[in-house]
Amino acid sequence: MKPYKLLPITKITALFAALALLGGTTSVVASDKNGWSNQALIYILAPTLDGTSGIGPFDTEVDMDAADVFDALDGAFLGVYRGEGERFGIQLDIVSMDLKMDGEGDRGALAGEVKVEQTTVITTASWRLNKEFRLLGGALFNDLSTGVSLTGPSATRQQSAGDDWVDPIVGVAYETPLGAHWDFSGSALVGGFGVGSESVVVLSGSFAYRFNHWSSLTLGYRYLDFDYEDGEGADRFKFNMKQYGPAVGVRFDF
Template identity: 25%
Template structure:
């Protein structure tokens, strides 16, 4: 009778009979084969992603510049600087490599800024410098700023992520201050050309440590808002510095696996740096601020 039963039913009957009889028949167990091995899926390993963003920074300046003991007050908008500068904007490049919650960051800024008479006014002489300052005619600053650092995501609340960050910011500057030559102006340590005397700083550089935080918020798929703030200097390089950046990124499209996004925002960077005394005194106590515009590529 059993030969006419379906195969699965006959196997079940035989198995039940074997169990009731004290065990499964060895020959039948060999026919059924070993049970399938459990499938264990390995967890996905996080991978690196990269974002490269060239920017333009429409810079304005507000503060004090001292070159060879002569100090001037600077108050120049972006439009004032564009009129007199060799470059229309400060050129920036930003790179970030991310792996899960960990990220490495780098940023570079280069600018060559010119500010003329209406936005530069004479202020004071450093202690130990005698004579009068003379009328300020212009200020030219060539500057490079480079940042490197790392960030780590410490909290996430849905679309909102919070990073802490740390690193260093390197500054390089050369500043030329031109003054109107009068009988009362001492020009022994200055370069004179016609009716102008030039105070030239030569190369000045320093390195600031920095710490800060960043907030990233996904507004919608392909749209991200982020805010960053940091402080630095602490008397190691400059006396003190701070930075605040806010930006909004929106996807433009994907080409050959690279996602391109537009970026608009605002950046403000302040530093108070002093070195030397008397005729060797150099001071850059300045706030640089203005809109940023760029395009990022993520891959």
């Protein structure tokens, strides 16, 4: 059996995983000191990717812009819930995405489809030190699977690959109002520590414009540096990637 071209799989795997792993958004919550405040955020990302993705013995150098991401997008949901009391808070960031792109193998003799499914959940707890700063701690769970199905006049090629892992994460968040309608927030998270990934770094900053007491528009920028590798031989899975780009979302406070 001749091997078919694996470049589309590793390329789209890198694209999808980097996009999905940029959770952990931050923003100012109008907290009632005597109660619990709630916040929901729906957002999209436009990332640039730079790094290496690998499946089995194959490594692919990745250099992709936001247009490549949206060309491959077949369906997605990206959302955040944040709740906070006077001192303690929690945040849940869920990303579910499906990507689809054309693939080929055996020097063009086979053609078909490459699919990627991703679920990422980032859960953090926070402790407010003062009005501006919060300490963060939690975990990042990532489940990624890829599959390819190619057909031709006399042959069919199919392959699937994937991995899931958990990274402990810690960090700090900063937030401050900027006048009557604007606020700024930023966070820095580090994790992995060899438990799941060797290392992961997430930096984010955003401005929010409040239309009224319950809705805001957020505009921000995020950077992720992620170093993960596990398994050997045909079971090897590698994701060593830098991702950076703008983000936009709509926030609801209730």
